[in-house]
Amino acid sequence: MNYCGDCKVYVDGCLKDCPLCGKRLTDSPSENELYPHVAKKKFVDRKSLTMEYLSFATFVVICVCIAVNLLTWSGHPWFLAVAAPVLYAWVLVRATILSDLSAGLKAFLQVVTLTAMFLAFDYVGGNGLGWSYQVLMPLLLAAGIGYVDFYSYYHKSYWRENLLYAFFLLLLGFLPLILYLFGVQIAFAPLVLSTFASGITVLGILRFALRQIKLEIQKKFHM
Amino acid sequence: MPDKREWYRLDTAAKIYPSISQTHNNTTFRLELELDEPVSRENLQEALVKVMPRFPTFAVTLRRGMFWYYLEPNPAIPVVREESGFPCKRLKDFINHGFLFNIMYYKKNVIMECFHGLADGAGAIEFFKTLLYEYFKLRGYDMDAEGMVLDADGKVPAEELENSFNAYYDAKGESNKLRVPKAFHIMGTPNTDGGIFLTHGMIGLKEFLGKVKEKGVTVSAYIAALLIACTAKDQGLEYRKDKHPIIISVPMDLRGMFPSHTLRNFISFANVGTVIEGKIEFDRILADVSAQLKAGLSKESISANINKNVGFEKNPFIRMTPLFVKNLVVSSSYKHFGEGGYTMVLSNLRTAQFPKTMQAHIRQVYYALGVSDMNPMNCVVVSYQDKMVITFARGIRETGIPRRFFEHFSKELGMRVEIRGNEWSGQ
Numbered sequence: 001m002n003y004c005g006d007c008k009v010y011v012d013g014c015l016k017d018c019p020l021c022g023k024r025l026t027d028s029p030s031e032n033e034l035y036p037h038v039a040k041k042k043f044v045d046r047k048s049l050t051m052e053y054l055s056f057a058t059f060v061v062i063c064v065c066i067a068v069n070l071l072t073w074s075g076h077p078w079f080l081a082v083a084a085p086v087l088y089a090w091v092l093v094r095a096t097i098l099s100d101l102s103a104g105l106k107a108f109l110q111v112v113t114l115t116a117m118f119l120a121f122d123y124v125g126g127n128g129l130g131w132s133y134q135v136l137m138p139l140l141l142a143a144g145i146g147y148v149d150f151y152s153y154y155h156k157s158y159w160r161e162n163l164l165y166a167f168f169l170l171l172l173g174f175l176p177l178i179l180y181l182f183g184v185q186i187a188f189a190p191l192v193l194s195t196f197a198s199g200i201t202v203l204g205i206l207r208f209a210l211r212q213i214k215l216e217i218q219k220k221f222h223m
Numbered sequence: 224m225p226d227k228r229e230w231y232r233l234d235t236a237a238k239i240y241p242s243i244s245q246t247h248n249n250t251t252f253r254l255e256l257e258l259d260e261p262v263s264r265e266n267l268q269e270a271l272v273k274v275m276p277r278f279p280t281f282a283v284t285l286r287r288g289m290f291w292y293y294l295e296p297n298p299a300i301p302v303v304r305e306e307s308g309f310p311c312k313r314l315k316d317f318i319n320h321g322f323l324f325n326i327m328y329y330k331k332n333v334i335m336e337c338f339h340g341l342a343d344g345a346g347a348i349e350f351f352k353t354l355l356y357e358y359f360k361l362r363g364y365d366m367d368a369e370g371m372v373l374d375a376d377g378k379v380p381a382e383e384l385e386n387s388f389n390a391y392y393d394a395k396g397e398s399n400k401l402r403v404p405k406a407f408h409i410m411g412t413p414n415t416d417g418g419i420f421l422t423h424g425m426i427g428l429k430e431f432l433g434k435v436k437e438k439g440v441t442v443s444a445y446i447a448a449l450l451i452a453c454t455a456k457d458q459g460l461e462y463r464k465d466k467h468p469i470i471i472s473v474p475m476d477l478r479g480m481f482p483s484h485t486l487r488n489f490i491s492f493a494n495v496g497t498v499i500e501g502k503i504e505f506d507r508i509l510a511d512v513s514a515q516l517k518a519g520l521s522k523e524s525i526s527a528n529i530n531k532n533v534g535f536e537k538n539p540f541i542r543m544t545p546l547f548v549k550n551l552v553v554s555s556s557y558k559h560f561g562e563g564g565y566t567m568v569l570s571n572l573r574t575a576q577f578p579k580t581m582q583a584h585i586r587q588v589y590y591a592l593g594v595s596d597m598n599p600m601n602c603v604v605v606s607y608q609d610k611m612v613i614t615f616a617r618g619i620r621e622t623g624i625p626r627r628f629f630e631h632f633s634k635e636l637g638m639r640v641e642i643r644g645n646e647w648s649g650q
Contacts, residue, residue, distance in 0.1 A: 004642075007629065008630065008640075009424070009629055009630075009633050009640040009642050010641045010642065012644070014646075015642075015643075018642070019625075019646075020625055020626035020629060020630075020642065021626055032645065032646070033330055033331065033332075034255070034423075034589070034643055034644075034645070035306075035310065035644070035645035035646075036306055036307055037647065038309055038416075038418065039647070219229070219286070219293055219295065220289050221289050222290055222293065
């Protein structure tokens, strides 16, 4: 132990300076027996820096497109055809490829953003909404539901993480059928596929996972 | 015998911690035992695996529900690691298979860092004691628990798992008001890299107890009063127009007041303090604080606090509010009604007691609490054998308050003070 004459306290020999007044006590401190030494951070987090630059560039590109589109307005919102794929690319890279989000959430985000992007293309294409919601939306929903079903089957320990998003996808899977019943035109084969994917998932849950689902609901809703 | 519950609600005190630890608050506390020989990682890991089934409320992970967070049994095995980085890591920096505590070692020290939502200091020390007891057995020492250590092979009593706040809640009883006065907050330069300085001051226990007895007050009252006086002097409150009171928040283990054996949180806080006007007179502050502490820690006041907190939790409107809204509201309102209402926490873990066979291998006990952005300093006290260790945790570089504090012992009371602590390059 060293002695600090200013504070009149004994200081552990591992501390170069008095931790109270900062006075130098030794030039050759011993090793700290209580705490590991922590080296100062020397690196710059290049990954997050690059992401910040990219997000700023995205923001600028979209703003410029909107501004040009508005200033040269001809009744045609072409900026959507630029903004939609750029935003989708963000979801694909940041929230799907580089992220550790649950598979259920990734599938849900992919289905929603891909559908939104194709709706934008379809709308900008000038023919009004058509193939995007008549064909692609039910197909994407069927693919998303199928993916989550298979993922949950082969990775059973992760099923809880996926449950909420699987439930949302499952509900959305019936959307084409509901739209069809309300008179909206939907392609028949994709409609059958998405309804079948949702229906078979509901039956599977009722047959094999009802107890777990009940327990999960009790926990999530504090019942 | 392991308990087979499928999930646990967070206890009343813990409900707030996950929400506030998402952002600016560090809700981790740290227990550290310095042993008489270097720690064996293998034996410690083996002991940890053995004791986990005996402590089901520790063998859990935190999950999000629709309205509240909850705890779910974690089937993974917690891993013992060598300590690295700063002490009192935030919950988000715990990398331990989803567990809400970390068992670490460094040279001769065994360390437990625990998220406050899981347990309070008294609950965690029971877990830690059993872990160390099994560790010493694996090291080949003869051990005798003397009835002071929970048996790792024993049955899990339901009372250890209970939310004791609910057990002692009286819906018709008086409850405290939510409104709290705005307290003075310590100013300083935040540490680089978000690290925390821990400064331990060790003093003779008997000698200090003698001085406290002379004044006719308790240890907590004496230290709280000293903290107020040192903060006022250091921050120049005698000369400033800022007349916010310096308030010390003193947590109290309620197990001494109510017959509870829970290992989860069962604490209440008494806020004591004073407005500094003119000259700082330690004896006047001490008399004020001592009286306030006595009143704040009375059974009536504690019961009113329990009634307020449980009543709040049972409020149907609050219960039905979705969790993401609660998180937003709690983390912002906690700044006003929680940490906005005090300057510093003073936690007194009292005397750490171990069976003689364990004492023979434990040199010293250290205890520390994480700090928040708003209140970047706190003080904790733990005694062991003939020493009292007073620890300051600092999220700021300025050392004026601990310096004045320890100089009171070394210069004014003429006591021997030994200082230990952490350091890092670039500090």
